Amino acid sequence: MAKNNFLAFCHVLQSVYCRLFLIGKTHRIAFVSLLSLLPLVANAEALSLQQAVDKAVSQDDWLVSSQQKENAIRVLSQGMTALPDPKINVGLLNMPTDSFDFNQEAMTQFNVSVSQMFPAGDTLRLAGEKYAAQGDQMPLMRDNRRAMLAMEVSNLWLTAYSYEESIKLVKQNRTLFEQLHEVVESSYSSAYGRAKQQDLVRSELELIKLDHRLTQLRQAKENSLQKLSQYILPVMTDGNVSDQDITLKTTGEPILITSSNTLASDSLAARLSQHPLVRIVDVQSNTAQIDKAIAEQKYKPEWGVTLGYGYRGDDLSGKDRADLASIAVSVSVPIFSSRRQDAQVKAASLQVESFFSEKQLVLNELMAKYRVLTSDIRLLDQRIRLYQTKLLPSYRESAQAMLNAYTSNDGVFSDVVQARIATLNAHIELLTIRIERFKRLAELNYVMTQGEEVKLK
Template identity: 40%
Template sequence: MKACKYLLLLVLGAGVAIVNAKTVHEGLTLNEAVDMAIAADPWLTGSRHTQAALTDEATAAGTLPDPKMSLMAANFPVDSFDINQEAMTQLSVGISQMFPRGDTLALAQRKKLELALQQPLLREDRRARVTATVAQLWLDTYNAQESIRLIEKDRALFEHLVDATQASYATAVGSARQQDVIRAQLELTRLEDRLTTLRQGQETAQMRLSEWIGSRAGDRLAAALPTGSPAGPVPTQGSEQERYELLNHHPTLLALDKRIEATETDIELARQKYQPEWGLTAQYGYRDRDPTGRDRADLFSVGVTFDLPLFTANRQDKDVSAAIGHAEALRTEKQLLIRRLMASLETASVQLARLDERYALYIDRLLPQMAEQAEASLAAYNNDDGDFAEAVRARIAELNARIEALAIAVERQKTIAQINYLLVRASSDAAQPMQDF
C-alpha cells in the first residue's frame, strides 16, 4: 500500500516539476506580426493613391477653365454663296474665356489640399488600429497556445495517475478503490475536452490573424508573453479635461479637423456664388473684296459677359445655409468621437488597474497557496489522512489557477494595446502634403 502511494507521490511530484520547468521556444513575436500586418496592409497603399489624386485635383481645381474658340462663316448669300457678293459676308474666328466667381479657383484648390492633408493622419490612425487589432488576435492565439501547453503537461501527469491507480486497484495491495480509478479517468477525459475546446479557439484566432499576416498566422508563437506598458500616463480618476488633453492629438481627431476645414471652405465657396461670373470674348471677321475689286475692312469685336445673381433666396442663400449645416454636423460628429474616445480610455484605464490587482493577487498569494494546498492534499493522502478525490481536486484547482493567471496576464496586455491606440499622437509632419511617398 505504501509503495503505491509513493508511486503516486512520484507521479504528482514529477508533474509539478514539469509544469514549473521553464522552456523558451523561439517563434513568431508580437512585434513581428504587427510589422508584417502593417507592411502588407493594402489600405495604406490606397490612402497614398487617394492623397496623390487629391493633390492633382487641387492643381486642376485652381486652374482657369479652357478657353473656347469659334470658327464661323457668317451672312453668306444663299443665291450664289459668293464671299464677295455682299458686304455683310465674312469669315470670322473668335475666342472666349470664362472667369469663375470671386475666389472660387483658390478656394476649390484649398479644399482639395485640405482633404489631401487628411490622408497622412488617417494612415497614422490606420497603423495604430492595425497594431491594436493584430495585438488582440496574437494575444488570443497566445492564450490558447499556452493554455494548451499547461494542460498537456498535466495530461501526462493524469495519464500516469490513471496507470498508477489502476495498478494499485488491480493488485489489491494499495488503498485505491474503483471510484478512484473512475475519477482519474474522468479527469483525464475532461482535460481532453478542454484541449479540444482550446484548439478550436486557437485555430479560430489563427484564421482571424491570417487576414493580416497570411500563412505565418499558423506558426508557433513566441513562448514569452510581451511585457508592454501604456505609452503614456493612464488617468484612473482624472478629470474630463485631463483625458481630453491626452486625446486631443489623436490622428483620427486631427483628420476630422481637416474635414471640418474642408467644409468651412465649402461655406466660402458657396458665398462666392453671390458674385457674378465673368466672360471675355474676342472675334475677328475677314471680308473679301467687293464685286468692283475694292477692299473691305475686316471686323474685330470684343465683349464682356456676366451673370446677375439677383434672385438669391432659393439658390445662393440655400447653398450657404446647406454648407453651414454640413460643417456643424461634422463638428457634432467630432464631439461624439471625443466622447467615445474619452469613455474608452476611462474604461480601459479602470480595467487595467483591476487586472493589475488581480494579477498581483494571483502571483503573490493565490498560486503559492494553490501549490501548498495541492502538496498538503497529496501528503494527507499518502499518510492515510485524506482521500484520492481531494488530492485530484487540489491538483486541478492549481492547474485552473495557472490558466486563469495566464488569462489575466493576456487580458492585461490586450488592455494595454487598446490604451496605446487611444494615446497615440500624430507626428509633427503628418500633415505634409505628400508624406510617405
C-alpha cells in the same frame, strides 16, 4: 515507495508553477516592447508580435488603395486652379441668299472669335484648396488603419498565445495525473494496497477528460491562428490562400506590469486631440469651410471676354473693304439667384458647425474609452495580485493537503483529483486574466495613437 516518488514529483511541479506565474519586479516598458518577448514562427522564421504587425501593415491592400486615391486627389487639386478652356467660334455671317456671292454685300464677312470666361472671385483657388484638403484626410486615415491593424493583430496573437499556454498547463497536469494513475494502479494491483477500483477508474477518466480538453484547446488555437493568417500570410496571385502555416513559439513569459495613473482631463483632451479620428474631423471641417467660401464667391459676378475678327471681301467693283475687329466683355449679375445662393451659404455654415459637434463627440468617445480601459486594467491588476498572493497559494496548499491525506491513507482519491483540477483551473484563470489585461493595453495603445507611448509602471 511509489507514493513517495509521486509526492516529490508534486513538489517539483509546484515549484515550476511558482516560477511560471509569480513575477518579482515590475518594469516600466512600452506594450510593444513587452509583447516582442513573444515570438511568432511562420515558415521557420521567428517573428515577434511587432514584426507580425509590421508585416500586416506592409501587405495591407487598403493602405495601398488609400495611397493611390490620395495621389489621384493631389493631381486633381493641381488641375482645378486652371482657367476654363477658351471657346473658338468660326462663322460665315450675313451671306446673301439670292446669289450667295461673298462680295455682293458689305456686311458679309468670315468671322473668327475667341471667348474666355473667368469664374467668380477666388473660386478656382478655393477649388484647388478643397481637393488638397480632401487629400490631407488620406494620411490620417492610413494612420488610423495602421493603429487598428496593430490592435487587431495583437488581440488575435494574444488569443492564440493564451490557448498555447493553456495547452502547456494542461500537458503539465496530465503528466501529474499520469504519475497519480501509476501510483493508484500500483496500489490497486498490490495485495497490500488500499486503492479501490473506483480510484483507478476515476484516474483513467480524468486522463481522458484532459485529452479532450487538450483537443478543444488545440482547435481553438488553430482557429485563432487561421484568423491571424489573413493579416500576415500573403494571398496567392490565383486567388487561393497560401497554404503556409503559422506556429506559435513562446520564449520566456509575459512580464507583469501595472497601468499608469489616469491622465488629467485637460492633458487627456490635448493628447486625444492628436488621434487620427479627431484630426480627420478637423480636416473635414476645413473642407466644409472651403465649401462655405466657394458658396460665398457666387455672390460675385463671373466675367467673360470675347475677341473677334471679321474678314470681308472686295465689293462688286473690286474696291477693297476693311476687315472688322471686335471686343466684348460679359458679366453675370447675380440678382435672381440670390435666394439659391443664400441657401447654399447657410447650408455650408451649418455643415461647418456640425463638424465642431462631431469632433467633440469623437473626443468624448475616446475619453470614455480611455477611462474604461484604465479602470479595467487597474481592476485586472487587483485580480492578478489576488490570485498570486492568496488564491494560488491556497489552491496549492489545499491540493498538497489532499495529497498528503491520501498518501497517509486518510483521504479519498476524489478529493485529490478535485483539488488538482481546481488548481489547474486557477492557473488557467490567472492566465486568462493576464491575457485580458494585455488586450486592454492593446486597445489603450489604439486610443492613444499619435501621442507618446503609453507609460506603464
